[in-house]
Amino acid sequence: MRSKLGKYRTPYLFIAPFFVLFAAFVLSPIVYSLWLSLQEVVGIYVPLQFVGLKNYLDLVSDPRFLHSLVVTFTYTFFQVTIMVVLAVILALILDQRTLRGRNVYRLVFFFPVITSFIVAAMVFKLLLDKEIGLFNMLLRAVHMRTHAWLEDPTYALPSLITIGIWRWVGYQMVILLAGLQNIPAELYDSARVDGAGSLRIVFRITLPLLFPVIFFVIVMSVIGSLQLFDEPFILNMHGGGAGSGGPADSMLSTAIYLYQTGFLDFRLGYASAVGYVLTVVILAISLLQILTFGKRAGFAEI
Amino acid sequence: MNERGARVFASLTTLAFLLCASAAFAGGTSESTSGKKVQLVVWAWDKRATDTTWAASQEFMKLHPNIEVQAVNFGTQDAHDKVLTALVSGVGAPDLFLMEYWAVGRFEAMGALADLTDQLSDYQANYSPAVWALVSYKDRVYGLPFDGGPAAIFYRKDIFDNAGIPFPTNWQDFAAAGRKLAANGIYILPVQGEVATLWLFGRHASVSDYDGKILFDNPQVVDTYQWLGDRIAKDKSIYYKLPWDPSSYELIKSGKIAAVAAGFWYSGFGISDLAYTPDLSGKWRIAGWLPWKAGDGATGSFLGGAGFFVPKQSQHVKEAAEWMKFVLGRPESEYDQATKSGIFPFQLGAMKQLATQTPALYGGQQIYQTMMDELSAAPPVIYGPNYAPILNALNTALDRIALQGVPAADAIRDAAAQADRERVVK
Incomplete structure (x- = not known):
């Protein structure tokens, strides 16, 4: 063992910075917050008070935490479903070699990913404003009912979902495009020779062969969406106060609730428990997805 | 590169990373490395509003050559989150920080604020009772008003x-x-x-x-x-x-x-x-x-407004109180703030000076x-x-x-x- 370590000392040293930083800034906070979730944190100079599983048990009967789970799941379900369908359609269209200017389109759809969301949120607030917003102006022009898209609890979450789709659809599209390029051209050629139409090719060749990539995109998007934080945080930063859950808590994602309990209410032990429950939920859902569809998507080894 | 060279390079890289990390941890240390100067780290937000404060800090440093004021600007929410993180973790807090009045109670309840009653209670007469109530809590004084x-x-x-x-x-x-x-x-x-x-x-x-x-x-x-x-x-x-x-x-x-x-x-x-x-x-x-x-x-x-406060963990509570007295406690400095940045003066003296102004x-x-x-x-x-x-x-x-x-x-x-x-x- 020792001689082996001696032999590989140099490579280990080269990769050491990552592990040192990982341990200091990722692993230790993870372990510490688990410890913290079993404590009640009252003050800075007051010793932590061990309360066992009390924080976790309190969560079960906390109506706002349960509500935050409903908001998070609703957001994730609609945002991921619509976004993935759109991303697949966009990828299929932009993969057409005959499409003129397709690189320009790819760039345009990718723009939201590299745009600072602070800037984008400001633009969306103006677009969706109930008085001077472009969206309501268009609706007024065609004599349709206007709404307070970001202030009305009924429309706030759908607006948030739309913004989430706008922000991430380009990113997923690029991943899917890369997947499309890996499908051998001969398959398409032979299908055409056999007389298959375009739609038939898409459903019988492209989508089945793209499934591993689509599955990857779904799993990663679900993980990302369950951690929903930036969008509601920034959109409500100046309206209901930073970290607010939006109108009547309609945008209260679990991560926002975690922020409220930790950074606004100062209940750091409870916030850690919220964080751990969210982590377990994400792990469970990811595992469920992999167990259900993983084999078909080439995750057979798991 | 031979193996020995590579090993040295790898060791140095690791060391550099560790140094960076420890430097990040030590972000809020207040002892100066050059000589015996005391460094006062001040956290605030909104550059526009605090410009006059930093200008007053320059004057303050001229009067106190042994003190160096280091001013850091954040966004409002960032400043709150960073202060909380620094206070809870016990390292990296500044010597003075701008904080909205509503948060005085919660920081006081956490035992996070330095009690400045002895240093600042003489200033009470300069403010109206409702204003003084914003920087004090349960009869103890924790800071001075900045904007209001x-x-x-x-x-x-x-x-x-x-x-x-x-x-x-x-x-x-x-x-x-x-x-x-x-x-x-x-x-x-x-x-x-x-x-x-x-x-x-x-x-x-x-x-x-x-x-x-x-x-x-x-x-x-x-x-x-x-x-x-x-x-x-x-x-x-x-x-x-x-x-x-x-x-x-x-x-x-x-x-x-x-x-x-x-x-x-x-x-x-x-x-x-x-x-x-x-x-x-x-x-x-x-x-x-x-x-x-x-x-x-x-x-x-009242709605909003913020004052400067000192965390208990600061090593320079005395100097921080002096900074407050000079930068916030003089009617002249408040007068400057009001005329240059449009910040409302809270001291009765500064208010009287400004009463006839017509923007x-x-x-x-x-x-x-x-x-x-x-x-x-x-x-x-x-x-x-x-x-x-x-x-x-x-x-x-x-x-x-x-x-x-x-x-x-x-x-x-x-x-x-x-x-x-x-x-x-x-």
Whole structure:
């Protein structure tokens, strides 16, 4: 063992910075917050008070935490479903070699990913404003009912979902495009020779062969969406106060609730428990997805 | 590269990473490496507002050559989060930090603030009692005011004149004026959650006591929130949720908003931003907070505003207090702040100096005199240690009343239960 370590000392040293930083800034906070979730944190100079599983048990009967789970799941379900369908359609269209200017389109759809969301949120607030917003102006022009898209609890979450789709659809599209390029051209050629139409090719060749990539995109998007934080945080930063859950808590994602309990209410032990429950939920859902569809998507080894 | 060279390179890289990491940990250390100079690290936000503070810091350093002031600017929320993280972790806190008044109670309850009663209590006479209450807690003094939010109603005189409505003198008349303006497609006022508390404090309603007990489940609060909800939903005279960001100026510029209720700090915003619309200059006026109904005595209210405070873990509490006395405690420095950055002066001396000033944006009105009159009638506000969950619950209550038609009595009762469940200081 020792001689082996001696032999590989140099490579280990080269990769050491990552592990040192990982341990200091990722692993230790993870372990510490688990410890913290079993404590009640009252003050800075007051010793932590061990309360066992009390924080976790309190969560079960906390109506706002349960509500935050409903908001998070609703957001994730609609945002991921619509976004993935759109991303697949966009990828299929932009993969057409005959499409003129397709690189320009790819760039345009990718723009939201590299745009600072602070800037984008400001633009969306103006677009969706109930008085001077472009969206309501268009609706007024065609004599349709206007709404307070970001202030009305009924429309706030759908607006948030739309913004989430706008922000991430380009990113997923690029991943899917890369997947499309890996499908051998001969398959398409032979299908055409056999007389298959375009739609038939898409459903019988492209989508089945793209499934591993689509599955990857779904799993990663679900993980990302369950951690929903930036969008509601920034959109409500100046309206209901930073970290607010939006109108009547309609945008209260679990991560926002975690922020409220930790950074606004100062209940750091409870916030850690919220964080751990969210982590377990994400792990469970990811595992469920992999167990259900993983084999078909080439995750057979798991 | 031979293996020995590679090993040395790898070791050095690791070392460099570790040094960077430890430097990051030590971000808030306050001992200078050069000589025996004391470094005072000051955290604040909003560069525009703090420019004058940093200029005063330069003067301060000339008088105290052994002290070096290091000024750091963040966004408001960033500053709060960073202060909390530094205080809880026990390392990296600054020596002074700007903090909104509502948070004094929660930091005090956590035992995080240095008690400056001995150093600063002589300054009490310079401020009105309601203002002094903002920087003190349970009779202990923790800081000095920086900018402040005595409530003010910024209104467009031209809009009221065109509609033939004299500016109202109480909130019931204001509601009637709002209905008239609404008929012309103009909102009399925007309101968002936090702003609603202005009406509570204006009616002397407490939301909490010093020990964190929730007090807002009472008929006065229910009545106030129902009144606001009715103006929003029934009269459609109040624009609900105008954010404090540049998108709000578009709406204000469009002439669809007749007035803005805020803390006086909004005039700092106004001087810097609203004045960019030259045709609006001179059209604004300021009114102090209105009594609830005809026959009620004069009153005042507060919204927002921030002071400088010292964390208990600072190694230089004495020097930090000296900085406060010089930068914030002198009427001259407040006078500078007011004239250069539009920040409301809180010291009676500075206010008197400014009383005759007539900023062009407000058409020759003596706005500081208006605010002085209000401050003399303003009741002290107790935010308590649980203000964050209280405000959050009240905001949700107003959403439910105004947007979902829930009766105020039910919404406020639920909000009180929520705040009670979520409060950290029991």
